[in-house]
Amino acid sequence: MSKIEFMQGNTACAEGALAAGCRFFGGYPITPSTEIAEHMARRLPKTDGVFVQMEDEIASIAAVIGASWTGARAMTATSGPGFSLMMENIGYAVITETPCVIVNIQRGGPSTGQPTMGAQGDMLQCRFGSHGDYSTIALSPSSVQEMYDLTAKAFNLADRFRVPVFVMSDEVTGHMRERITIPDRVEIVSRRPLEKGTLPFRGGDDGVPGFPEFGMGYGVHVTGLTHDERGYPEATDPHIHAALVQRLVSKVESARHDIADYEMVNPDAETVFVTYGPPTRTVKQVMHDHPGEGVGHLHLRIVWPFPERLLRLFTNAKTFIVPEMNMGQIAREVERHTDLPVISVPKLGGELHTPGELQKLLEARP
């Protein structure tokens, strides 16, 4: 029997992870994500799991990657400054194809910025923050329910594609308390073990290699250097490097429409809001208050890889409006994929867009 609870977003995130079988958490205290670590510190030792508070965020993501190689579902949670510190090892997780989940409860930046205020300013950092070319997956919850559901889902995506997966939440959703339905069980898609006798870094049909868990007799060498399909360093052969990086990118990008998770409202509308995270709530309020104004809504639960095909499903669209708690990071991505006008509605400072602000935009339509 599923049960209904009243829960904080950060707690729901931790509970979603536990339901998905997360058994390792490495973290470091940082506002506004700390409740996730605190909840894991209480819960993991009682579920046969491991909680460890590391000396910084660099060590946190490193421990998570190490734990993942023993087969454990592993995660960390942080915010802006800690997220920045994690960037190098996120690249390591990418090139070594280590499944792991990184929760970023975004706050105002740059630097120490606004520790207690919400933002969506790290949406491009999670896509491009580590050096080199790569592609990963980023989910964006807009409610406490989605904190639970999407965190659980993040583990499945991490295991399926062998990538670090980001839950790009924010202070607003992380600290919000609202009603949530806890399901009996969540769907679990485990990582596919490496077939013995096959090369550990040769992609399967989907570009994803099987996983050679430590301690199972694979004798696998895992390195952050460019490596061949055996996993051996081969850092000067241009073809091996190109093939590896192209596979790392394409295993995610070629599956982007399969990965996509979204909600589409009024696909015949001429004016279409595109949102992810908290502004989704404001748009829903506007559409609730002013029904029948010919407004459509594309709510993305997964932002990266960007499912650009969805924009074209709004066949009558004349304008896309993208409200974000940043200066237009995803509006830029929408612009890349359409010839139609894209109105970016940035909002800085930690407050949400008000329904009135978005309504004014609609009233200003020709």
Added chain:
Amino acid sequence: MSFEDWFREDRLPHIYCTGCGNGTVINCTLEAVEQMGWTVDDTVFISGIGCSSRAPGYIKTDSLHTTHGRALAFATGVKLANPRLHVVVFTGDGDLAAIGGNHFIHACRRNIDLTVVCMNNMIYGMTGGQGSPCTPVGAISTTTPYGAAEPVFDLSELAVTAGANYVARWTSYHVRELTKAVQAGLETPGFSFIEALTQCPTAYGRRNKLRQVSDMVQYLRTSVILVQKIQRMRERGEPVPEDKIPVGEFVRRNRPAMGVQK
């Protein structure tokens, strides 16, 4: 120790320069691991970045060649998530003492059950001979062209103070002693730190009048003093030479440890 049992022959030739001391330290470590009865299936080698950190790539076990300075943080995750695995970390003076210093002291403090073998060649070898926190005062490197001015970090002292259960230092000349020390570290529950001073004729010796491999090994042999000898000199009230590097076992204790297999 049988070469075929532990080394990946398909990885040869290795990258180490002629006369490098790292191979000696790797051999000593594997000899100790084999003495423990550990196998390629239940042992994991983990490293950061640098010459020393390439070692796991030549060994048949599961191995994690990680980012610069972070090997101990990765190793902490591996060991805590699966305490059945025996975890050995190869590192160097730059990797461990400079960029990885914070992880080093906290791994000692946690007293996590793994063994670290640090190949201290007193230089950044892989990047071509820059000064490290362990470059002796006055030594020439590409970033200390007028002689290193900064005091040297005593890594073993640091490990003792930060809480490791086993700490010893030897050199690549002291093959038997080093092997025994590594084995004592592997046997000790909790964090074990074995520092091996190694010769780097290419990046260090060449610029410091120790161009020949034998000159560098001789330098290591004659630069050290046994901790027992220091003890005896102190007891007799004799002055202890300050320019000598103490070698031997610094601590063996049983503080509560993390990640020990139950």
